[in-house]
Amino acid sequence: MEWSKWKRRIYTQGATPIQYLDQLTQLLQGPNIFVKRDDMLGLVGGGSKTRKLEFLMADAIGKASDCIITCGDVQSNHCRLTLSAANYEGLDCHLILEERIPNSFFPKANGNNLLYQLLGASSIRVVPRGTDLLQEMDTLKQQLESQGFQPYVIPVGGSNPIGDLGYIACAEEILVQTKQLGIRIDQIVCASGSGGTHAGLVAGFKTLNTQIKVIGIGINRKKPLQDEAVHHHILSVCEMLDLETKIDYEDIIIFDDYIGEGYSLPTEEMKKAVRLLAKKEAILLDPVYTGKAMAGMIDLIKNGYFKKDDNILFLHTGGIPGLYAHANELMD
Numbered sequence: 001m002e003w004s005k006w007k008r009r010i011y012t013q014g015a016t017p018i019q020y021l022d023q024l025t026q027l028l029q030g031p032n033i034f035v036k037r038d039d040m041l042g043l044v045g046g047g048s049k050t051r052k053l054e055f056l057m058a059d060a061i062g063k064a065s066d067c068i069i070t071c072g073d074v075q076s077n078h079c080r081l082t083l084s085a086a087n088y089e090g091l092d093c094h095l096i097l098e099e100r101i102p103n104s105f106f107p108k109a110n111g112n113n114l115l116y117q118l119l120g121a122s123s124i125r126v127v128p129r130g131t132d133l134l135q136e137m138d139t140l141k142q143q144l145e146s147q148g149f150q151p152y153v154i155p156v157g158g159s160n161p162i163g164d165l166g167y168i169a170c171a172e173e174i175l176v177q178t179k180q181l182g183i184r185i186d187q188i189v190c191a192s193g194s195g196g197t198h199a200g201l202v203a204g205f206k207t208l209n210t211q212i213k214v215i216g217i218g219i220n221r222k223k224p225l226q227d228e229a230v231h232h233h234i235l236s237v238c239e240m241l242d243l244e245t246k247i248d249y250e251d252i253i254i255f256d257d258y259i260g261e262g263y264s265l266p267t268e269e270m271k272k273a274v275r276l277l278a279k280k281e282a283i284l285l286d287p288v289y290t291g292k293a294m295a296g297m298i299d300l301i302k303n304g305y306f307k308k309d310d311n312i313l314f315l316h317t318g319g320i321p322g323l324y325a326h327a328n329e330l331m332d
């Protein structure tokens, strides 16, 4: 496919495993449940952003950039992985952190915040919720340029057409791997945040001519806004690749019933899902994305959304360091 012409750095050896979740499948008496272990991707702490960064960092290096600027929440997996990729490539990395929940930034916080410190960000700036992050990054870019640097800006979640190539490549990886394993996958369930992961998978499966449906579980925005975001990402990546792929809103499946009070705020179902997967499958989920996505998938199974003989693949997008920033809420 077209994307293979794009420059790529490799941060993970081989494909991430696909595992059958025997105990969870038996417990729920529903469809067969598999998991794609993207929590085992390379760089510090693993997770979905690593796939996007393989293409983004290759682009930055191709443009002779010497430092990276990116942004995210105060406990951002994307910021931790971007910083990690920058260190690996020998580049500086500047972070702009948005306090999406007022007073949620603690300089001594555990989780991703601890890792920002250990990995050593070149600068960290915390801004209040609702700040125009693109504007903030642009201002910093101009400052750095005036000091003689050549910064490369990566948007929130690493979601832009170049980053989204990571999940087009993943769609192909899944097809090759399930063929080797001799399993047919009917639906994929993933957390849908900035929307790049969801969009890359939809665009990838469409262009590869497969019938696999992608079900996004919203963790932040209500359905109409999330639909828009995913649609926009699909159109932009297809345009960049000159793909004629026809995608309508019907191809974009989103459930927004599992967000709770808002981004990163815990729900009872998330806590149950985190405990259940740890207990039954020895798999850790994160409290912000995969815990809520799993809670959503379990609820859809209980409500009969899937057929008994469907094979569903849960995409584990990582985020585990976030558990250690939510210890109080998760402890009994």
Ligand SMILES: *Cc1c(COP(=O)(O)O)cnc(C)c1O
Pocket: 047, 048, 049, 077, 078, 157, 159, 191, 192, 193, 194, 195, 196, 197, 198, 286, 289, 290, 317, 318, 319, 320
């Ligand atoms: C960023 C992130 C997501 C969401 O991916 P998007 O491409 O932003 O929609 C899901 N899970 C984890 C753990 C993440 O860090």
